[in-house]
Amino acid sequence: MERHKNLKICYIGGGSRNWAWLFIKDLAFEKEISGTIYLYDIDAEAAKANETIGNKVMETHNPGQFKFKTELSLEKALTDSDFVIISILPGKLDKMAVDVHTPEKYGIWQPVGDSTGIGGLNRALRTIPMFRDIAQAIQKYSPKAWVINYTNPMSICTQTLYEVFPGIKAFGCCHEVFNIQKILMNIIIRKGLVKAEDIKREDIIVNVVGINHFTFFDRASWRGIDLFPLWDEFVKEYSESGFPNPLENDPDKGSFTSRERIKMDLYKRFGLIGAAGDRHLVEFCPPSWYLKDPETARSWNFDLTTVDYRIKKQEKLKKMSAAYCDGSETLVPKPSDEEGINQIKALLGLGNLVTNVNVPNKGQMPGLPLGAVVETNALFSRDSVQPVMNDCMPNTLTTLTVQHALNQDGIIKAALAGDMEATFRVFLNDPQGYTLSPAQARELFDEMTKKTL
Amino acid sequence: MERHKNLKICYIGGGSRNWAWLFIKDLAFEKEISGTIYLYDIDAEAAKANETIGNKVMETHNPGQFKFKTELSLEKALTDSDFVIISILPGKLDKMAVDVHTPEKYGIWQPVGDSTGIGGLNRALRTIPMFRDIAQAIQKYSPKAWVINYTNPMSICTQTLYEVFPGIKAFGCCHEVFNIQKILMNIIIRKGLVKAEDIKREDIIVNVVGINHFTFFDRASWRGIDLFPLWDEFVKEYSESGFPNPLENDPDKGSFTSRERIKMDLYKRFGLIGAAGDRHLVEFCPPSWYLKDPETARSWNFDLTTVDYRIKKQEKLKKMSAAYCDGSETLVPKPSDEEGINQIKALLGLGNLVTNVNVPNKGQMPGLPLGAVVETNALFSRDSVQPVMNDCMPNTLTTLTVQHALNQDGIIKAALAGDMEATFRVFLNDPQGYTLSPAQARELFDEMTKKTL
Amino acid sequence: MERHKNLKICYIGGGSRNWAWLFIKDLAFEKEISGTIYLYDIDAEAAKANETIGNKVMETHNPGQFKFKTELSLEKALTDSDFVIISILPGKLDKMAVDVHTPEKYGIWQPVGDSTGIGGLNRALRTIPMFRDIAQAIQKYSPKAWVINYTNPMSICTQTLYEVFPGIKAFGCCHEVFNIQKILMNIIIRKGLVKAEDIKREDIIVNVVGINHFTFFDRASWRGIDLFPLWDEFVKEYSESGFPNPLENDPDKGSFTSRERIKMDLYKRFGLIGAAGDRHLVEFCPPSWYLKDPETARSWNFDLTTVDYRIKKQEKLKKMSAAYCDGSETLVPKPSDEEGINQIKALLGLGNLVTNVNVPNKGQMPGLPLGAVVETNALFSRDSVQPVMNDCMPNTLTTLTVQHALNQDGIIKAALAGDMEATFRVFLNDPQGYTLSPAQARELFDEMTKKTL
Amino acid sequence: MERHKNLKICYIGGGSRNWAWLFIKDLAFEKEISGTIYLYDIDAEAAKANETIGNKVMETHNPGQFKFKTELSLEKALTDSDFVIISILPGKLDKMAVDVHTPEKYGIWQPVGDSTGIGGLNRALRTIPMFRDIAQAIQKYSPKAWVINYTNPMSICTQTLYEVFPGIKAFGCCHEVFNIQKILMNIIIRKGLVKAEDIKREDIIVNVVGINHFTFFDRASWRGIDLFPLWDEFVKEYSESGFPNPLENDPDKGSFTSRERIKMDLYKRFGLIGAAGDRHLVEFCPPSWYLKDPETARSWNFDLTTVDYRIKKQEKLKKMSAAYCDGSETLVPKPSDEEGINQIKALLGLGNLVTNVNVPNKGQMPGLPLGAVVETNALFSRDSVQPVMNDCMPNTLTTLTVQHALNQDGIIKAALAGDMEATFRVFLNDPQGYTLSPAQARELFDEMTKKTL
Secondary structure (H helix, E strand, O other), X not given: OOHHXXXXXXXXXXXXXXXXXXXXXXXXXXXXXXXEEEEEOXXXXXXXXXHHHHHHHHHHHOOOOEEEEEOOOHHHHHOOOOEEEEOOOOOOHHHHHHHHHHHHHHOOOOOXXXXXXXXXXXXXXXXXXXXXXXXXXXXXXOOOOEEEEOXXXXXHHHHHHXXXXXXXXXXXXXXXXXXXXXXXXXXXXXXXXOXXXXXXXXXXXXXXXXXXXXXXXXXXXXXXXXXXXXXXXXXHHHOOOOOOXXXXXXXXXXXXXXXXXXXXXXXXXXXXXXXXXXXXXXXXXXXXXXXXXXXXXXXXXXOOOOHHHHHHHHHHHHHHHHXXXXXXXXXXXXXXXXXXXXXXXXXXXXXXXXXXXXXXXXXXXXXXXXXXXXXXXXXXXXXXXXXXXXXXXXXXXHHHHHHHHHHHHHHHHHHHHXXXXXXXXXXXXXXXXXXXXXXXXXXXXXXXXXXXX | OOHHHOEEEEEEOOOOOXXXXXXXXXXXXXXXXXXXXXXXXXXXXXXXXXXHHHHHHHHHHOOOOEEEEEOOOHHHHHOOOOEEEEOOOOOOHHHHHHHHHHHHHHOOOOOOOOOOHHHHHHHHHHHHHHHHHHXXXXXXXXXOOEEEEOOOOHHHHHHHHXXXXXXXXXXXXXXXXXXXXXXXXXXXHHOOOOOHHHOOHHHOEEEEEEEOOEEXXXXXXXXXXXXXXXHHHHHHHHOOOOOOOOOOOOOOOHHHOEOOHHHHHHHHHHOOXXXXXXXXXXXXXXXXXXXXXHXXXXXXXXXXXXXXXXXXXXXXXXHHHHHHHHOOOOOOXXXXXXXXXXXXXXXXXXXXXXXXXXEEOOOOXXXXXXXXXXXXXXXXXOOEEEEEOOOOOXXXXXXXXXXXXXXXXXXXXXXXXXXXXXXXXXXHOOOOHHHOOHHHHHHHHXXXXXXXX | OOHHHOEEEEEEOOOOOOHHHHHHHHHOOOOOOOEEEEEEOOOHHHHHHHHHHHHHHHHHHOOOOEEEEEXXXXXXXXXXXXXXXXXXXXOOHHHHHHHHHHHHHHOOOOOOOOOOHHHHHHHHHHHHHHHHHHHHHHHHHOOOOXXXXXXXXXXXXXXXXXXXXXXXXXXXXXXXHHHHHHHHHHHHHHOOOOOHHHOOHHHOEEEEEEEOOEEEEEEEEEOOEEOHHHHHHHHHHHOOOOOOOOOOOOOOOHHHOEOOHHHHHHHHHHOOEEOOOHHHHHHHOOHHHHOOOHHHHHHOOEXXXXXXXXXXXXXXXXXXXXXXXXXXXXXXXXXXXXXXXXXXXXXXXXXXXXXXXXXXXXXXXXXOOOOOEEEEEEEEEOOEEEEEOOOOOOHHHHHHHHHXXXXXXXXXXXXXXXXXXXXXXXXXOOOXXXXXXXXXXXXXXXXXXXXXX | OOHHHOEEEEEEOOOOOOHHHHHHHHHOOOOOOOEEEEEEOOOHHHXXXXXXXXXXXXXXXXXXXXXXXXXXXXXXXXXXXXXXXEOOOOOOHHHHHHHXXXXXXXXXXXXXXXXXXXXXXXXXXXXXXXXXXXXXXXXXXXXXXXXXXXOOOHHHHHHHHHHHOOOOEEEEOOOHHHHHHHHHHHHHHHOOOOOHXXXXXXXXXXXXXXXXXXXXXXXXXXXXXXXXXXXXXXXXXXOOOOOOOOOOOOOOOHHHOEOOHHHHHHHHHHOOEEOOOHHHHHHHOOHHHHOOOHHHHHHOOEOOOOHHHHHHHHHHHHHHHHHHHHOOOOOOOOOOOOOHHHHHHHHOOOOOEEEEEEEEOOOXXXXXXXXXXXXXXXXXXXXXXXXXXXXXXXXXHHHHHHHHHHXXXXXXXXXXXXXXXXXXXXXXXXXXXXXXXXXXXXXXXXXXXXXHO
């Protein structure tokens, strides 16, 4: 009965300098649950560093509640786990450079390149085998554990887990939705309906539909007030100029921001509120809309983030890690906006939670293929994640979404079967792939796969 | 924006002396919402009495928040309503006497006779046209209102609303589930895990599956503890003797109690925890199990409630109503366990709520026919009820449930089409009907319909 | 390209003295296809006998077209087969005696006991492991072969093949439907609409719905004439007296006949024409209808066939087999009514064929569970069996059919998992099982499984 | 019983000079059925002319079997019909000129413009109200009649009939498939496998999947021989040069021919054999593939048929009609390849038939939306059309097909609701619409609808 005081959590990709640090910071405030986090990573040094950082934070902020421990055997890290967290980078950033920049030679431009499109599909090709191995290990060593995936391409990674081990209890988490809740929160504050200190992100009640990074709200409210009319006003005011983001000149984060004009334009097309960053949303649309060329992208006020930019950011984080370890700097915990710990607690039966989640479509998302991983709200309770039933999205939006859902399904099956011909057919079938002749597509496909597989 | 301070609620069956009084008592404690309750009833006097009773309570306990007003035009009562509550008695109790007691001549015994079986189907025959009329009136006068049905046969009434007006926003509510939560609560207290004052019904987290009055929990927990092992122990201890109900000798309520032995026996058959009273559950089972004859019923420790018993109770309530009106007695408000007001508030956007509800199956209850009204948990939020997705029930339980779901569908379609032959076929197809030869069934059917239609 | 001139057909249960002889007789008239039949049987002697009999017939009637060859290695018999025929007796007849007669002690009476009910479920328990082994061998040695099953319980055997090897190309065949076509043919002749010599069974166009042995026609016509009005007249005339069967006094076949009164009574209940023998149909109905006791059965003019009767018949056939082998008697070929060879030819692309078939429900039988083996018409063409889409059966009929389909699914899953508790629950859930208390059911279940597993 | 000797067939669009003449010619050879064809047309003169032509042919070739009669009241033409044929031209050819040529100003090129794409959607907008009226009239005057539609856009017209009158017994017919059967037939002949006189189109057994004009064969065989390897060889030989069509220089038909290179290219992409003319197939693909500009079209060896070309052809036919009427020329009957009469006979119960047909998806085409009109094989028998169940098409092909199926559904619902905004959104969502900015799309949409609605 005291299981939640002695949890075993296996963290695959435990050397992460991103989500892992948020997790550490959140755990520092946690009172109800405790246990040990087993950090598994192919980069042993990074895992070791996080062990040091995590234990330092725990010692000072939450004495004795959680321990961090590097474990380089996946078998040992998994065995008898209650939870498994997966947050890995599939291949180094030089491979991501191929995903993002090689297609540029053929007029294909991508602001992110990790979820869909030519870049996302190529990333999927090297990620799927990793997730196949993880799924098999989980089936063998911890088949009852709840598995939380944070890795992109989110839908493909999560669906791969289910394809390989259908009995798995897994779901994918993404915080993009939170950012759009914050935009709606700001609209409310700007309208003078509430003071900033009297409203929190979670007060914005939203219903999420779609697939990861191409998600939408079909309902949004705050204290009983429908937020669609307010959004409509906002769109009328800002769809041309865009709504400036305070971080847009920040050297570390600026390239990840946008002025939300894509969201506003898609609202005009589909009638729903886009619930992911503009840079993600555009990658699911026909490239003629927003990604014809770098000028078009610029004209819509979002960045084509370069992998160089990411590499520099990564180096900075490496230095911070070293500083945290040697004590020259201190990781100061503060509660993040992440819901990971709340999800874990809900699954332990410590309080129901409704939040958005990525799981296979069992009917919760009508109009999308059954089995495809979709993103909707779900009720988390003891040992259970139950998606809520939704209405169909508008036909026009379903069209694009089905295409990506079928391509995701296709790439998973082709990659698991090792069928490069079938893989190539999926490339051809992406909206970005549509712009290439089969011969060009073949050339690009061969170059990319040669460099990254 | 202040709609929830000025609600219009139409109460069809507003002369009710049962659920209406609970509603009045609950409203006495309500601070967030206010407005007017329009009491519509074919028994004008009863509605008038409730107007008096309701306003008296409001004056003293919740000044000015809600007003009660008799309205004898259904059109006026409905027009511009935010909510419509339906809680009617379909026909007088002498008709119910036919439902319950006429079949006894053919060896068919029914402890309730209002939901299923020969009695429930006969009751449905006179109820369906009433609900057809109500649905048409709602479509005409308040198509956007949320409609809450409390009338039995629950599934049939609610499905009729949707058959007649597919765009209706309706759901059916039933509090049977709460009683089983209380049993589980008592088991926890008896185990010494918590003191009675530190636990509430709502703390028992359950997942509800099935159809109304033949509902089951497939998961139940409290503070993260799985309650199935505790229930299992309880069954081992009490399945033979039964678990005495403190009210079993109460003259007004005793006949409605049981010793939960049916629940325990069905647990052995299906592995799930029955989530309705034993007297309801048995009516969905083959009569050879628990309803062969009155002795069998007695041996399983539940009552075959007579309609005479109900008539006496009704007369008592009439007297109380008069006393409340003339001031010789006072209706003292105290918060009930009902969730009606919480549902209304959640639909107004004043806080999400997860509770069990009866709505058409859009896929939330796999294995049962689509469109059939099923009972499951649902997420209530602003202007929205979203059922959560469930696993299939065990095949063995699905079998019986499908039979009743198909019969309910059949009786609705036959009654709406005025097709008595098709109606008769449904009678033949009930587990109770199975025990009759077609000739006997015809005789019984003719007698019952002649007396009640 | 000349594959159909050099077919390899593997016959599992090749020692059969029933369907195998029909097959031999039909092959004697076949001109388009040729090859070798590999007779596999655990009864080597019986296989050998059929090798002799088959080759004798071929020598005289169809020189050189087909050869028969005993092959006692399943691997060798299967490897590179084009077709696999399965027609086995699961266990000797003394085990069947347990299936049929042991339940009689508890008031459960069965005219056949091989498809459903307590007897059919018990037979399934020993058959499922045999079919699991066959499916695995087919997956290994002849995964591309078309597999035709003639073994009962038909639905369970066929579904087991798919559960174990989802990629199998299998279907189940049953000729019960043909007999009902002949009854309709006779009605037409009796009406004077055609002379007997101008009409053939196949001229009666029927649409088949349901599950094996509980099949129905929802449409039937001849030369554009709807046969339902004629059937309706026939029922009016004969439902009380029954329609005498010319074979009812035949010592070898009489016990298998009936006077079609069940078919006529079910027509009154459901509106469709039963498309299996009365003795099969009754076993799917609540026992209170036609199987309360032997007198009830007699009163409905069908026999409770004893296993002794079957044993005697079997002995006669054994003698005939010996006589055919030693030449003291001759198997004289004449074309049967069976469609096996036509199906094989259609699958080879030698002419399309529409006929009834048992395959998993992919949607062809709405209202029945997906994946359950159902019986409907299908289009046979080169390497393909495509069921045709059907309308729902009436709700009332669907009820009973769903129950059996779910029980069949349940018994397969329980048996494959070796879960005797789950198996027992399915026993309890059969309409015959409904008549037993759990304690009685347990006793009967234990006795039967002990004697036959 | 002699209904098929005295049929009433209502021909809506009875002045047609295309399919009507084929029908007349075929009827000249028909012996089993007879009756009267009621010619209804808004062009009374054209109907009158066909009455004359039809009766002339009947007098000489099939004396007395069928009569043709102009009937200008739709009510009278429909009442008590056994069959209704719909073959209309929705609006004059000058409206079709807008469909086809106005989008050219925006770089959108269409070889046909009657099924999908900007032109097909615009044509749908004026056709849907006509089919709404027809469906309502059928519901009122001949609800039991079988309705055969030949009008384009086929899927949209047929689905509209079902949307308006769900109980209709309607299907859509298209002969495109026959042409591809003939290509396969020629491949067989060229291979020397058979002499031309020993093979007929119907001998080519095919399985049809998809939606009208974007149909594919996923199986094709002749006398048991798989035709895919032969097609594969053919593609290797001719995919670059194309396979010249003997009619490509015919002044009346040349513009409707192609060299099948699209079919071959799509085979490389999807693995299936395109079963419609190249000019139709390209309109369902992203325009970057084959329709970037007229040069691209030319380079793929198909024509962008002008509406001028159609107008000239129409004038020629008008002259022929006059000549047939005044006897200066004679319509010489010869059996066509059409299956209309065979379908009618099969529906009368005079012989089963399997052929391709357009009806709403009830599950026969997995992966495509339920309710969307799809094209597959179906079994025609007495008063019944039952589609056969199919496998999913490859994901990559499903993607494009779902998009068109959803757009067809969207345009029907928008047009029936008179919602021009929703209509515009469907325009935006067509692959051709994707190439336009919303502003351009609006301009084009406004111009086209203004000119044609």
